[in-house]
Amino acid sequence: MRTPTRRRAAFVATLTALALTAAACGDDDNGSSSDTTEASENGGGGGSVSGQVNLDGSSTVGPLAEVAAELFMDENPDVRVTVAISGTGGGFEKFCIGETDGNNASREIKDEEIAQCDENGIAYDNITVANDALSVVVNQDNPIDCLTVDQISQIWDEGSTVSTWGDVEGIDAGDFASTSMTLYGPGSDSGTFDFFTDEINGEEGKIRTDYTDIGEDDAAAVVGVSGEAGAMGYIPYSYFQEAQDEVKALQIDDGNGCVDGTLENVQAGEYTPLGRPLFIYASDTALARPEVVAFMEFTIENAEEIAEIGGYVPLTDEQKEEQLAKVQALAGS
DSSP states (O other), X not given: OOXXXXXXXXXXXXXXXXXXXXXXXXXXXXXXXTTTTEEOTTOOSSOSOOEEEEXXXXXXXXXXXXXXXXXXXXXXXXXXXXXXXXXXXXXXXXXTTTSOSEEEESSOXXXXXXXXXXXXXXXXXXXXXXXXXXXXXXXXXXXXXXXXXXXXXXXXXXXXXXXBGGGSTTOOOGGGTTOBOEEEEOOTTOHHHHHHXXXXXXXXXXXXXXXXXXXXXXXXXXXXXXXXXXXXXXXXXXXXXXXXXXXXXXXXXXXXXXXXXXXHHHHTTOSTTTEEEEEEEEETTGGGSHHHHHHHHHHHHTHXXXXXXXXXXOOOHHHHHHHHHHHHHHHTO
């Protein structure tokens, strides 16, 4: 189970405010459950579509999909949107056999997942719903402010023997050199794990094995890193946004100088190689239903508001146009 976070609390507070506004403007007293992200099946009025949308997948994209679902259901009370979290890989297992309408993914689909979808006749496309970045975080007492991609790989690569900060080549750790290094990272079902290992170590899944596996609980990395002077972890940008008073994000040098993982740098494509898009994979079968099309279009069209509530990097106007065209093409319109 994922640890509750301030982002979740802010999300619930926002939805509460929306619910109060809706109650003040009308007679509809239908409720919603923020724990399961489901609307009342008997909701009435307001929306022009009805039905159900089922999503699963990434713990990184899940909170964004929850925000989109609640805002969408507020305007379309006859639609129920459910959002489950089983990791990007776990979600694709369900998506590629037709159990879900969409898979929240923090990486692109793998060859073996493509084969499974093909085998079951699932046609799909990846719809970018937000931009994201991975933040490499350390304890706030750590004096290091920037690491190169090579230095991060020295720490995390398969077979690494780095055990203290002084073991990392090319940095002057000073009095911090003898401080032991403890590492926190997600499990192998996570799209964040796949993306990080591919970009940093050159191959998906290639990583040292003596780190603390936090599974899908990104907040656990914040707890671990904030509690140990020499700790390091990597977490989605959105999780770092709510933990800036607990951990410090390092600048990344890809060979062109140290760059902060800010919203502006991520949108500009300058935070490399750890900037990335976030997806909802949708199937043509699902997009044959008007409620799924309406939800996907709503999510794209309201990208700025959804990203602001969830702590993500919003789509650019150009990205929004491209993604709406993808939805319409897959829906056959």
